[in-house]
Amino acid sequence: MxxxxxxxxxxxxxxxxxxxxxxxxxxxxxKRFTTGMALREQHGHTTTxxxxxxxxxxxxxxxxxxxxxxxxxxxxxxxxxIAFGAGSSxxxxxxxxxxxxxxxxxAMNAIVSVSAEDLDCRVxxxxxxxxxxxxxxxxxxxxxxxxxxxxxxxxxxxxxxxxTNAVRYGTMRDNILSLKAVMADGxxxxxxxxxxxxxxxxxxxxxxxxxEGTLGIITEITLKLSGIPQAISGGxxxxxxxxxxxxxxxxxxxxxxxxxRIELLxxxxxxxxxxHSKLGxxxxxxxxxxxxxxxxxxxxxxxxxxxxxxxxxxADFEWATRAEDRSRLWTARHSAYWASFALRPGSINVxxxxxxxxxxxxxxxxxTQRMIEEFGLIATIxxxxxxxxxxxxxxxxxxxxxxxxxxxxxxxxxxxxxxxxGGTCTGEHGVGQGKMKHMEEEFGxxxxxxxxxxxxxxxxNIMNPGKIVPNFG
Amino acid sequence: MxxxxxxxxxxxxxxxxxxxxxxxxxxxxxKRFTTGMALREQHGHTTTxxxxxxxxxxxxxxxxxxxxxxxxxxxxxxxxxIAFGAGSSxxxxxxxxxxxxxxxxxAMNAIVSVSAEDLDCRVxxxxxxxxxxxxxxxxxxxxxxxxxxxxxxxxxxxxxxxxTNAVRYGTMRDNILSLKAVMADGxxxxxxxxxxxxxxxxxxxxxxxxxEGTLGIITEITLKLSGIPQAISGGxxxxxxxxxxxxxxxxxxxxxxxxxRIELLxxxxxxxxxxHSKLGxxxxxxxxxxxxxxxxxxxxxxxxxxxxxxxxxxADFEWATRAEDRSRLWTARHSAYWASFALRPGSINVxxxxxxxxxxxxxxxxxTQRMIEEFGLIATIxxxxxxxxxxxxxxxxxxxxxxxxxxxxxxxxxxxxxxxxGGTCTGEHGVGQGKMKHMEEEFGxxxxxxxxxxxxxxxxNIMNPGKIVPNFG
Numbered sequence: 001m002x003x004x005x006x007x008x009x010x011x012x013x014x015x016x017x018x019x020x021x022x023x024x025x026x027x028x029x030x031k032r033f034t035t036g037m038a039l040r041e042q043h044g045h046t047t048t049x050x051x052x053x054x055x056x057x058x059x060x061x062x063x064x065x066x067x068x069x070x071x072x073x074x075x076x077x078x079x080x081x082i083a084f085g086a087g088s089s090x091x092x093x094x095x096x097x098x099x100x101x102x103x104x105x106x107a108m109n110a111i112v113s114v115s116a117e118d119l120d121c122r123v124x125x126x127x128x129x130x131x132x133x134x135x136x137x138x139x140x141x142x143x144x145x146x147x148x149x150x151x152x153x154x155x156x157x158x159x160x161x162x163x164t165n166a167v168r169y170g171t172m173r174d175n176i177l178s179l180k181a182v183m184a185d186g187x188x189x190x191x192x193x194x195x196x197x198x199x200x201x202x203x204x205x206x207x208x209x210x211x212e213g214t215l216g217i218i219t220e221i222t223l224k225l226s227g228i229p230q231a232i233s234g235g236x237x238x239x240x241x242x243x244x245x246x247x248x249x250x251x252x253x254x255x256x257x258x259x260x261r262i263e264l265l266x267x268x269x270x271x272x273x274x275x276h277s278k279l280g281x282x283x284x285x286x287x288x289x290x291x292x293x294x295x296x297x298x299x300x301x302x303x304x305x306x307x308x309x310x311x312x313x314x315a316d317f318e319w320a321t322r323a324e325d326r327s328r329l330w331t332a333r334h335s336a337y338w339a340s341f342a343l344r345p346g347s348i349n350v351x352x353x354x355x356x357x358x359x360x361x362x363x364x365x366x367x368t369q370r371m372i373e374e375f376g377l378i379a380t381i382x383x384x385x386x387x388x389x390x391x392x393x394x395x396x397x398x399x400x401x402x403x404x405x406x407x408x409x410x411x412x413x414x415x416x417x418x419x420x421x422g423g424t425c426t427g428e429h430g431v432g433q434g435k436m437k438h439m440e441e442e443f444g445x446x447x448x449x450x451x452x453x454x455x456x457x458x459x460x461n462i463m464n465p466g467k468i469v470p471n472f473g
Numbered sequence: 474m475x476x477x478x479x480x481x482x483x484x485x486x487x488x489x490x491x492x493x494x495x496x497x498x499x500x501x502x503x504k505r506f507t508t509g510m511a512l513r514e515q516h517g518h519t520t521t522x523x524x525x526x527x528x529x530x531x532x533x534x535x536x537x538x539x540x541x542x543x544x545x546x547x548x549x550x551x552x553x554x555i556a557f558g559a560g561s562s563x564x565x566x567x568x569x570x571x572x573x574x575x576x577x578x579x580a581m582n583a584i585v586s587v588s589a590e591d592l593d594c595r596v597x598x599x600x601x602x603x604x605x606x607x608x609x610x611x612x613x614x615x616x617x618x619x620x621x622x623x624x625x626x627x628x629x630x631x632x633x634x635x636x637t638n639a640v641r642y643g644t645m646r647d648n649i650l651s652l653k654a655v656m657a658d659g660x661x662x663x664x665x666x667x668x669x670x671x672x673x674x675x676x677x678x679x680x681x682x683x684x685e686g687t688l689g690i691i692t693e694i695t696l697k698l699s700g701i702p703q704a705i706s707g708g709x710x711x712x713x714x715x716x717x718x719x720x721x722x723x724x725x726x727x728x729x730x731x732x733x734r735i736e737l738l739x740x741x742x743x744x745x746x747x748x749h750s751k752l753g754x755x756x757x758x759x760x761x762x763x764x765x766x767x768x769x770x771x772x773x774x775x776x777x778x779x780x781x782x783x784x785x786x787x788a789d790f791e792w793a794t795r796a797e798d799r800s801r802l803w804t805a806r807h808s809a810y811w812a813s814f815a816l817r818p819g820s821i822n823v824x825x826x827x828x829x830x831x832x833x834x835x836x837x838x839x840x841t842q843r844m845i846e847e848f849g850l851i852a853t854i855x856x857x858x859x860x861x862x863x864x865x866x867x868x869x870x871x872x873x874x875x876x877x878x879x880x881x882x883x884x885x886x887x888x889x890x891x892x893x894x895g896g897t898c899t900g901e902h903g904v905g906q907g908k909m910k911h912m913e914e915e916f917g918x919x920x921x922x923x924x925x926x927x928x929x930x931x932x933x934n935i936m937n938p939g940k941i942v943p944n945f946g
């Protein structure tokens with residue numbers, strides 16, 4: 001039956017075929033193809049605790065036609081292909097457990113077109129969000145999704161990324177109109193028109209978003225844009241405990257305040273940001289918030305929020321009225337990942353994320369803190385709590401194997417906890433290799449249909465094998 | 474190659490197998506199964522100009538287990554199954570060109586649970602939007618998506634429906650967290666968790682939304698809910714010509730005014746609504762608008778909109794300040810389909826929709842009006858123009874074959890026009906049988922991958938065959 005997971009649909013490393021492909025790519029792409037170990041390892045390197053599994057070669061493509069040629073060749077020879085943008089994924093999405101060719105799309109960084117009247121634009125996969133927002137500055141428009149890293153749009157689409165603004169603007173799922181992609185057989189497709197909505201056919205756009213290069217390689221993206229708000233205001237407030245902070249978030253969402261950002265930092269994360277970004281905040285659970293709208297609208301939202309903070313026992317609500325103060329705050333927030341190293345110099349940082357229905361947020365975060373203590377780990381908690389999404393960053397001694405094993409156990413329990421609360425093992429980092437073991441628990445019988453789709457669109461299993469769907473690599 | 478469209482993957486009508494299935498369903502479901510012609514025809518009946526193709530029997534299911542049993546049986550015997558909700562689809566989605574069993578889910582109308590704190594709820598597929606909104610009234614929440622018909626949520630999900638509020642609240646694609654569905658082999662899946670966002674695995678939720686029962690039958694839905702706005706205001710304004718009205722819409726969207734509804738009625742539609750709903754409006758291109766927000770926010774939006782109307786040459790902006798006046802307006806808008814019959818009593822109404830990038834809206838609507846005249850047809854234009862989406866309702870003489878042929882040609886040209894402007898042949902009605910012939914033009918090489926997915930998830934092609942993907946029946 002097509003919908004069964006087929007345990008034999010795995011791959012072996014075919015050294016002979018890989019050598020042939022490398023030779024051919026070298027002939028065709030010259031200096032744009034490399035088998036040098038440093039670049040290969042850099043392209044398999046993942047910002048996780050997972051062991052690096054380098055690809056056999058890296059090809060630097062310049063356009064969709066290049067990608068199509070590489071994929072066609074690899075398809076003919078039955079060799080894996082792995083797409084690479086900025087290398088900022090967190091769950092081993094870039095590892096090459098079966099070898100193969102890494103396709104680096106970072107040179108595909110053209111902003112193809114901007115249609116200000118339609119609030120959309122077209123970019124190549126290697127464009128980064130900061131690059132686009134710099135380019136858009138004079139149009140009064142911006143692209144709101146902001147994962148912590150300076151990721152590429154190809155990578156952001158492929159991992160269904162989100163970030164601090166998702167509570168108001170949605171995730172990559174909600175902000176893409178169409179994709180150009182190279183499929184497993186090398187053919188190029190466009191998934192949809194530029195219309196704002198459509199009821200025509202299967203939603204290939206959403207199927208490719210979040211598929212992490214396992215179904216096709218995204219080469220161009222039509223993005224929805226948003227108007228830069230007329231007014232922005234934001235600030236910081238502290239709470240006596242995590243639960244009060246979570247309750248303030250829950251009440252804010254339930255009141256329908258269209259908050260643009262609402263981020264929780266636990267005591268450890270505040271400590272780290274103080275050390276790294278010199279914020280000088282009191283060390284207690286803290287919310288960073290931001291409101292977008294008209295002058296009057298923003299003032300109204302802020303008033304309503306201030307009432308909620310007071311009701312929840314929050315204190316010292318400090319407004320960052322000047323743009324540079326806000327920028328300092330959010331730069332600190334975006335540096336949270338790097339800041340956490342300051343708590344334990346020389347450590348390795350293993351980051352995970354989970355997402356639960358917001359009614360379970362306080363329970364889930366409290367239980368997570370209890371587990372961190374129980375396992376004797378050092379960790380920060382920070383998150384996009386308006387969506388029920390939070391991150392745990394574990395700071396591990398690279399020499400302490402016992403601690404690493406406890407961390408692994410903790411991460412498994414965190415995923416199970418989120419799933420048991422009606423949530424998901426990953427709100428925004430994706431599955432990659434790291435979360436694959438939780439897919440069956442999260443999806444049950446639905447997983448077999450993901451496997452059937454994978455097999456239908458990539459029958460040779462050459463597209464980023466060993467990711468997302470278990471028993472496929 | 475898996476991704477090729479296989480012209481042999483079609484079906485024949487297997488009378489023997491159908492007879493066996495009918496016998497078995499009769500034994501098992503008793504009075505809940507019928508082969509009576511009246512009910513069969515009613516269940517194949519479609520609100521279109523398409524010829525009714527009745528199923529061979531109709532089974533009235535009461536729960537997911539019933540659906541699973543019927544589908545399993547039909548899967549074993551290789552007999553088509555077609556899901557039925559309220560019967561309000563417009564593109565022949567319910568026809569049974571290869572015979573088979575219609576599964577009527579209207580008795581599955583339980584509201585399973587409401588989680589007010591999470592702004593979500595769980596409903597069975599047969600629940601209608603009005604039923605849910607009545608039920609929710611005391612919670613301060615509502616479900617915003619409102620297709621013209623009193624559709625069921627199963628049908629709304631399966632056709633990726635939207636409606637007047639979509640410009641602000643999105644479509645069914647954006648307002649569903651998870652689905653329970655019976656797949657082609659009878660197995661039951663849950664597509665996702667209740668978390669507000671997730672980066673885990675392929676987006677089966679979005680794949681089933683809009684698949685019109687060709688990949689699985691949706692039996693339960695977790696819906697996102699919205700807070701009933703603190704304040705609502707709305708009104709009506711007339712314009713000297715269609716272009717000015719479209720320009721006002723375009724400027725409203727581009728200014729970032731979060732308009733909740735913005736609907737265009739052309740002169741003919743205003744005439745029809747006056748006749749049917751006694752609106753007493755001046756007969757000219759007219760916009761119906763509505764704003765949602767706080768008291769102050771709504772006032773601010775209305776002020777900004779009034780300035781735009783003035784700039785665009787609009788006149789006589791009338792506010793419907795009282796709830797009953799607003800209700801009368803929107804009831805008239807929702808009755809537009811029925812109202813149009815008043816223009817030509819005894820006619821049949823063939824409705825189509827198209828959706829283009831908003832920068833092309835004025836061009837597309839003007840060209841559509843020109844084509845209506847060129848083809849010598851009587852038609853109204855009405856639409857959710859904030860999304861670039863509009864409907865054409867043709868009023869045809871049931872006896873005039875020549876007129877019907879001209880109408881068919883017109884509809885084909887309308888679809889081509891929308892596609893040529895970077896839009897889609899259907900913004901919200903779906904593909905069914907009616908738009909299947911435009912799929913290749915709209916999707917090109919991507920269509921082969923839709924076919925591959927269909928074949929992978931429904932290898933026997935029993936799920937609503939002859940819809941969406943051409944060459945599949």
